[in-house]
Amino acid sequence: MNTNRWLLLGALILPWLSIPILGKKYIKRFLPATIFITTFVHFEGLFAEKRKWWWFFERLHPKMNGMTPFLLGPFTVGTLWIMRFTFGNFFLYIVTNFLVHLAFVFPLMNWLTKIGIGSLIRFNRMQLLALFTFKAAMLYGFQMLVEKIKNIGQDTNQSINN
Template sequence: MKSRNCSKTLLLMMILPWFSVPMLGKDAFKRYLPSCIFISFVVLIVNSIAKKRRWWRWYEVLSPKVTWVFPFTWGPFLVGSFWILKWTYGNFFRYMLLNLIVDGAFTYGLMYYLQKFKIFSLVRMKKFQLMYVFMVDALLLYGFQFLKEKGFVKRV
């Protein structure tokens, strides 16, 4: 029974954020899609490195291959990246500030509950180091979008 509840939770966590995507608008979705997919793959690569180095742990849910990282990355993280870019792209200070707030809320707030419910926990990494990883991800996302738009402007 526990597995059935977990799989429903995973599915909901991955699907629910996508209900907000129509509110982004078609132009914003098309504009930021490549960057958001890029950073989602970066997050999965970093997670793979983190698993090998035991920086953190996503507890196995359905099988050793299917942990919480997959629905988290392709649900709230991917959709959140769209919204952050839509609200802040073009104002780097505001972009980094919003990322700092969101990532800080995850690291210093939500993580308590993720550990309590055995979803995610840090192993060989401190919270400030996780924030550093998040800030590097934020810089990569903004940088990718910047380069994408710079290349697009040259073609037009």
């Protein structure tokens, strides 16, 4: 296995080592929104590669999308952590996401291109940053919906018990 595949494997596995620290309560609370946005981004990635917005040259497996290690590793776990520390304060949430996305779009994307893992093709960095910011707002809105539904369920259970 070449160096790039080892990097992809590390990107897939290493973030998951932090999950026990996160706590079951927060995993349970934010998992529905995380699954929603991860699924959305997976299909977006398939569409993006078809439209040649970006391309991943290196893959862990020939039948696996090139962005899968990043999606199932740092993206999924990072989503749980960011939601854990920022949900309830939209300004902090959006600033935190913006800074993380800024780090991905500029230095990390430059590095991924340089080492031959992936590259932007028909999408420029500002478009990618705008797309990331839109998805962050969509994720926050989805979590608010989940919280509202959960609260309605709790209110119904309380009224039945009273």
